[in-house]
Amino acid sequence: MKAHHKARVPSEHGGKLGQIGLKSLMTFHVVCRLNALTRQPMWRNLLLRGSACLMQAAAPKFLHQRPFSSICLRALTQRLHHRPGGAPWFQRHQGPAFFLTHKGVRDYKKDAKPTIEFPLSPVTVTDIKQYLRSKDIPFHDGYSCLHIPSIFVDPSPRKDSYSLFIDKTTGQFLCKDTLVEGSWEDLQDCLEVMQKDEQDFLSPRVLQDYPESLEEQEQRDRELREVQGIWSSSVPFPDLPDDEVQLIKTMFQITKISTATLKKFGVRLFKPTKSLVFPWFGGPDSSLKGIKLLSAQMTSSDAVAYNEATVPKSSSYYNLFGLSLVNRMDHEVVVTGHELDTLAVSQATGLPSVALPRGVSCLPPVLLPYLEQFKRVTLWLGGDVRSWEASKIFSRKLGLRRCTLVRPGEYQPCPVEALAQGKNLGRIIKASIPAAHKSIVSFKQLREDVYGELVNTDQVAGVKWKRFPELNRILKGHRKGELTVFTGPTGSGKTTFISELALDLSMQGVNTLWGSFEINNVRLAKIMLTQFAMQRLEENLEQYDFWADKFEELPLYFMTFHGQQNIKTVLDTMQHAVYLYDINHVIIDNLQFMMGQENLSVDKFAVQDHIIGVFRKFATNSSCHVTLIIHPRKEEDDKELQTASIFGSAKASQEADNVLILQEKKLVTCPGRRSLQVTKNRFDGDVGIFPLEFIKSSLTFSAPTKGKHKLRKVPAKSENEEEEEDALGDAAAASKEDGKKKEEKAEKVTKTRKNK
Numbered sequence: 001m002k003a004h005h006k007a008r009v010p011s012e013h014g015g016k017l018g019q020i021g022l023k024s025l026m027t028f029h030v031v032c033r034l035n036a037l038t039r040q041p042m043w044r045n046l047l048l049r050g051s052a053c054l055m056q057a058a059a060p061k062f063l064h065q066r067p068f069s070s071i072c073l074r075a076l077t078q079r080l081h082h083r084p085g086g087a088p089w090f091q092r093h094q095g096p097a098f099f100l101t102h103k104g105v106r107d108y109k110k111d112a113k114p115t116i117e118f119p120l121s122p123v124t125v126t127d128i129k130q131y132l133r134s135k136d137i138p139f140h141d142g143y144s145c146l147h148i149p150s151i152f153v154d155p156s157p158r159k160d161s162y163s164l165f166i167d168k169t170t171g172q173f174l175c176k177d178t179l180v181e182g183s184w185e186d187l188q189d190c191l192e193v194m195q196k197d198e199q200d201f202l203s204p205r206v207l208q209d210y211p212e213s214l215e216e217q218e219q220r221d222r223e224l225r226e227v228q229g230i231w232s233s234s235v236p237f238p239d240l241p242d243d244e245v246q247l248i249k250t251m252f253q254i255t256k257i258s259t260a261t262l263k264k265f266g267v268r269l270f271k272p273t274k275s276l277v278f279p280w281f282g283g284p285d286s287s288l289k290g291i292k293l294l295s296a297q298m299t300s301s302d303a304v305a306y307n308e309a310t311v312p313k314s315s316s317y318y319n320l321f322g323l324s325l326v327n328r329m330d331h332e333v334v335v336t337g338h339e340l341d342t343l344a345v346s347q348a349t350g351l352p353s354v355a356l357p358r359g360v361s362c363l364p365p366v367l368l369p370y371l372e373q374f375k376r377v378t379l380w381l382g383g384d385v386r387s388w389e390a391s392k393i394f395s396r397k398l399g400l401r402r403c404t405l406v407r408p409g410e411y412q413p414c415p416v417e418a419l420a421q422g423k424n425l426g427r428i429i430k431a432s433i434p435a436a437h438k439s440i441v442s443f444k445q446l447r448e449d450v451y452g453e454l455v456n457t458d459q460v461a462g463v464k465w466k467r468f469p470e471l472n473r474i475l476k477g478h479r480k481g482e483l484t485v486f487t488g489p490t491g492s493g494k495t496t497f498i499s500e501l502a503l504d505l506s507m508q509g510v511n512t513l514w515g516s517f518e519i520n521n522v523r524l525a526k527i528m529l530t531q532f533a534m535q536r537l538e539e540n541l542e543q544y545d546f547w548a549d550k551f552e553e554l555p556l557y558f559m560t561f562h563g564q565q566n567i568k569t570v571l572d573t574m575q576h577a578v579y580l581y582d583i584n585h586v587i588i589d590n591l592q593f594m595m596g597q598e599n600l601s602v603d604k605f606a607v608q609d610h611i612i613g614v615f616r617k618f619a620t621n622s623s624c625h626v627t628l629i630i631h632p633r634k635e636e637d638d639k640e641l642q643t644a645s646i647f648g649s650a651k652a653s654q655e656a657d658n659v660l661i662l663q664e665k666k667l668v669t670c671p672g673r674r675s676l677q678v679t680k681n682r683f684d685g686d687v688g689i690f691p692l693e694f695i696k697s698s699l700t701f702s703a704p705t706k707g708k709h710k711l712r713k714v715p716a717k718s719e720n721e722e723e724e725e726d727a728l729g730d731a732a733a734a735s736k737e738d739g740k741k742k743e744e745k746a747e748k749v750t751k752t753r754k755n756k
C-alpha cells in the first residue's frame, strides 16, 4: 500500500482503461456543457471586454492558429476536439444571443465552452458589498462567497432563502436553486434590469432558453449517451456474486470497505474493464451528469496503481463525490482527495464527506458554493507532502477559520489506508489542526512541521524532472514558492530549454502558467508540442490530432500578453490564475520584454529591481514557483556568463532561490554545444554544471547519458574539447557530492583552453 498515493495521480493519458477496451471513452472529445453542478451557461459576450487573457492549452485557437481577438480574457475549461478543417471555434460561438434591452444591446451567449473572465479592473469584496448595499440587497457574509436571495426565483414563498452565491474573489455568481451562473457584471446587469422594470425576480428561462447549435447539441447528446451507456451496463455491488465482490475488493485493496458503503454511494462495477464506476449526480433533479471510472493494477512492488478516466473529461468534471448524500442541515464535512477515501471516512465515522474531482491538483472555485453550508471543514487529502501542501492552499480558498487539516505522516496515511490499517479515523479527524495560524509561533508548533520535513526529505525537495536527471541531482527538485532566475546568451535557446523544463513538470501534474512576452503563444505551443511528441510533426501531420489531444490534457495555461505590460496587470492575472487553477509554476519569458524598452532608458535598474521584488513576494505568498527569464548584460564573445552577468543590479540573484545559466561554449568549434550551470541553489547549496545535447528534430535538450555523450564526441573533436567535455560530464555525474569543485574544474579547463 506504500505507493498508494503516488499511484493515485491519474495516469498521464488514461492508462490502462484506454488500452483495455474503453477506447471510445478515452478518445471521446466533445464540446460539452455538462459542468452540471453549476452549468447553465449564461456567459456574457466575452469579446466585448477585457484586456489580457488566460487560455488553456486545450483552446483550439491556441493549437490551430485561428484568428482571434486578442482582447478577450478567457480560461477555457472545457475540452474541445477541433480538427483542422472543422468550423473554427469562434464561428461556433456566433450562435443565437439573447438581448437585454437596457443600456443598449447586451448579448448573452449560450457558450459551449464556459469561459471565465478576468475583468479589466478586478472586483473586490468591498466593491461587491458596496454595490449590494446601494441596491438595498441584503447579504450574508459567508466563507468564500456572499449569499444573497436569488433573483431568479419568486421571493414570495421562500423569503429567507439566500441561495445565490457570489464568489468574494472573482464576483462569479451561482444560483443554487436554478443553477444559473455568470460573472459579476452579468449579475449587475440582471439587477439593473430587474430594478428598472420594477420586477421582484427574473425568470431563469430568460437566460437559459435559447437554442444551442446543432453541433453542440449533438456533442452533448453523444456525451450523455456515453455516460448513460456505461452506467446502465455497470452492475451495482449488491447485485454481484460474493466471490466477484471479494475479488474486486482485493484488487482495489478496499477489503475493509463494506458493500453497504459502496451501495450507499451508488458505486458500480463496469465489468468489461473491471473498473469501479463513481456516479456524478447533480442539478435540481439530482440526475446523472457524469461518471468517473477507476481501474486498479498491481505494480512490480506489489502496490496497487490506479488509473482513472472521466466523462465528461477531467477539465469539465465538477463532481464533489458524496455531495448528493449531504444533508442541508449538515455543518461539518471531511474533504478528501479521492472517492475511495470518502467511502472510508463515511463508513468509519458516519461524517459527511466529499471527494475533490481532481484530487490534490486543484479546487475549482466553481465548487465553493457547495461547501458554504459547512461551519467546519476538515481537509484530509492524503498521506504525502503534496497533499499537505494542497490542503494548506485549499484552506485559504475555503476560509481559514473554519478549516482544520489532517497532517499526513506515518500514523496518519490517507483515509482508505488508515481504514485498512485498523486506525481510528474519527480520532485522526478530531486531532486535525486549525488551518489559521498565528504569525508568531513557538517551536512547539513547528516541531511537527520540522519532523515532517526530516522524514520526507525526498518529497520536500519537490517534483523531480523526468527529462533532466542531472538537474535533480543539483537542485533536488522543483519546489513551490521559489524564484528561479534563468539567463543565457541571446538566441542560445533559453525559451526552448525552459519550455521543455516546464513541459516536463506539467506532465507530472504541476499546474503551469506561461507568460510569454516575446514570442506568441502559437509559436510557443508549437515548440512545446514538438517537445511533447519528441518529433517533427510537420513531417507527420497525420499524428497531429493524436498528440494535440494528449497535449490538451496537460494542466497548462497561457496569458495572452505580448510585449510590454503593466506589472500590476500581469500580477493580477497571475493571482487570478492561482485562484482559479491552483497554479504551481509561472514562467515569465522574459523580463526585459515585459518591462518594455522605454522603461530601460529611465531608471532601468530600479524598475527591474522593483519587478523582481514583486515576483519574489508573489512566489512566497502564493506558494507558487516563478521562473523568470532575464537577458544577460552585454555579452562578451570570449567569456562565459557569470551570475553577475545577469542584467541589472545584484537584486535578481539575491532574491532568487535558484540561478540557472544556459552556457554557450563560444570557443568550441562544434556549434550548438550548450551546458546548464546552476550557480545558486538556496535549498541545499549544491551547484554544478552539466552538458545538454540539443536534438533539433524534437527541439529537446534532454541531457545525454555520459556514455552516449562520450561516444559522440570521439571523432571530430580536438584534444582540448574532449578534455573540456569530460570535465563537464564529470561535473554532472558527481554534482551531488561536490558540484562546486567540479564546476571549478570545468571552468579551469575552459580557461586553460582559452588562454592557449
Ligand SMILES: Nc1ncnc2c1ncn2[C@@H]1O[C@H](COP(=O)(O)OP(=O)(O)OP(=O)(O)O)[C@@H](O)[C@H]1O
Residues within 6 Å of the ligand: 488, 489, 490, 491, 492, 493, 494, 495, 496, 497, 518, 590, 671, 672, 673, 674, 694, 699
Ligand atoms: N542548442 C541549440 N543549438 C542550436 N540551435 C538551438 C539550440 N537551442 C535552441 N536553438 C534554436 O535557436 C533558436 C533560438 O532559440 P530560443 O528562442 O529558445 O533562444 P532564446 O535564448 O530564448 O532567444 P532570445 O535571446 O531571443 O530570447 C530557435 O530556432 C531554436 O530552435
